Amino acid sequence: ETQESVPGPAAYLSQIEELPTTVDEEQVETLEDKIEAMELAEELAEEQVEQAKGLLLKEGDIFAQS
Numbered sequence: 001e002t003q004e005s006v007p008g009p010a011a012y013l014s015q016i017e018e019l020p021t022t023v024d025e026e027q028v029e030t031l032e033d034k035i036e037a038m039e040l041a042e043e044l045a046e047e048q049v050e051q052a053k054g055l056l057l058k059e060g061d062i063f064a065q066s
Helices: 008-016 025-065
Strands: none
Touching: none
């Protein structure tokens, strides 16, 4: 049984230090922009649905009057 085959805590520490810890700000901003765009698109879609309902109601009124 050799002790050398098992890496010590120092080996793990050096691996951890090599891991990239910086977050890519541009990637984060891009994701935030995408989320905002999706939320805006959802709001616009909801508005369009409401407008369509309004138009259908108006058309229904026109048909009812004639």
